[in-house]
Amino acid sequence: MSSETDHHLNVPATSNEPIADPGLPEHLPRPTDVDEVAAKRAERQIATLFGVSALCAVLFCVAYFALSIGEDPDVFLNMGASNVALGAALGLALLAIGAGAIQWSRKLMSDHEIVEYRHPASSPAEDRAEAVAALEEGIADSGIARRPLVRNSLIGAMAFLGLPAIVALRDLGPLPGDKLARTVWTKDMLVVQDVDGAKIKPSDMEIGQLVNAEPGIFFDVNAEGEPVIEGTELLQEKAKAAVILVRMAPEDITPVPGRENWGVDGILCYSKICTHVGCPISLWEQQTHHLLCPCHQSTFDLADNGKVVFGPAARHLPQLPIKVNAEGYLVAQSDFTEPVGPSYWERDRSDLT
Ligand code: FES
Known part of the structure; x- marks a missing residue:
């Protein structure tokens, strides 16, 4: 053991020695x-x-x-x-x-300083042996090993006790059917600005720009001047159908087989709903083509099929195929070809394509 000390710190120069118990500071009365x-x-x-x-x-x-x-x-x-x-x-x-x-x-309450020493958390070996012996004696006394009929019926009864909890799940409401898998997007539906419903031409967007958009039907009215979709239905459909349009230089986009005609002049359309737990996303990094979800930082590469490049999302961002209609405005080619939003157990249903 070295007897040298660091004179600046007044502690032993070697770091292996235990630090001396400094004890309690002097007690000062209040x-x-x-x-x-x-x-x-x-x-x-x-x-x-x-x-x-x-x-x-x-x-x-x-x-x-x-x-x-x-x-x-x-x-x-x-x-x-x-x-x-x-x-x-x-x-x-x-x-x-x-x-x-x-x-x-x-x-005013007493001001005694008390020191409590820590003891081993486990019980002494003899206490543990005694507890095990008492348990074994209890099992033997119950006769559970000798009476399989009682034992098995008890196990069965306990298993059935879980049924009420499962049945009560029905109170959560009707099953969603295919509502999670489909949106209101249909062939030739206008892609419009989400604030004022303005139609969008490809020339309205510059390279690097992101536009929050919605299906044009949200702004349509019937012959009586009333919205075609309103109330709860409108809120539910908005939650699923919201999209973002981004324009990138066409040469920056990684081609995806089968999706060559899903965009217009570098303009691609993706679901705005994060595939992790469904936050709306629009934090856009022009230079990297990354879209960042503010909730848990999932990051999607929109130049590469909406691929997840970081974060907890387990699925790429669904893409909406778009084209230009006869009047030069952006419209959808169809609904999404896969469910949007958080992943769930039925997301790979084959009847969705
Ligand atoms: S909801 Fe987007 S990362 Fe969690």
Whole structure:
């Protein structure tokens, strides 16, 4: 063992030696331990906090009965006065009683320093042997080994006990059928801007640009001037059919067999719904052609078939085949050829193509 020391740090130069137990720092008494006046003052402070708590509890009850709710409610700062008063009174009551308890323990409760040594967590060998013996004796006493009929029927009963839990899953609602697998996109449906429903021509997009888009049907109205899709149905369909358009230099795009005509002049259309757990994505890096999901950082290469290049998503981003219609606007060639959104057990259904 070396006797050299590092004089700057005053510790042994070798690093293998255990550090000496520094012990406990000197115990300093609190003001309330040595000064009776300070102790009395602390006592009054604590009692005041408990008193404030009691007062707030009473105010809560008063507010409950005094402030009206219902058709002609009392109002405070554009909010229901009853809600504000009840929340504030109860919150202050809890705060004051908590603060009082903390002050009590910090200033007046005993201030002994206690050292607790750690002992091995496992029980002594004889205790463990005793526990095993007691278990074996219990098993022998129950006769479970000698009475297979009782044992097997018990096992069966316990297995059947899981059935109610499985049956109760039905309360989660009707099965989705093919709703997860299909969207409203159909052949020749316009691809429009998601904010104002404006139609998009290829010349409207510059290389490197990303546009958030939707199916044109979301903005269509019937003869009475009412939306073709509205309400809950609209929200559900929007959640599945949202897309992004990106324009890249055609030579940057990795050709995918069978998808040569799915884009227009370097403009490709992908689902906007992350295939991990379904966040909408539009963080676009022009230079790398990467699309980043803000939720868990899955990253998709849109120049390479929407391939996952990073993150927890297990499936590429589905691509919507697009073309230009007779008027020069971007339209879909069909629905997606695979389910969009989070992966699930039926995603490879063969009837989707
Ligand atoms: S939802 Fe996109 S990475 Fe998780």
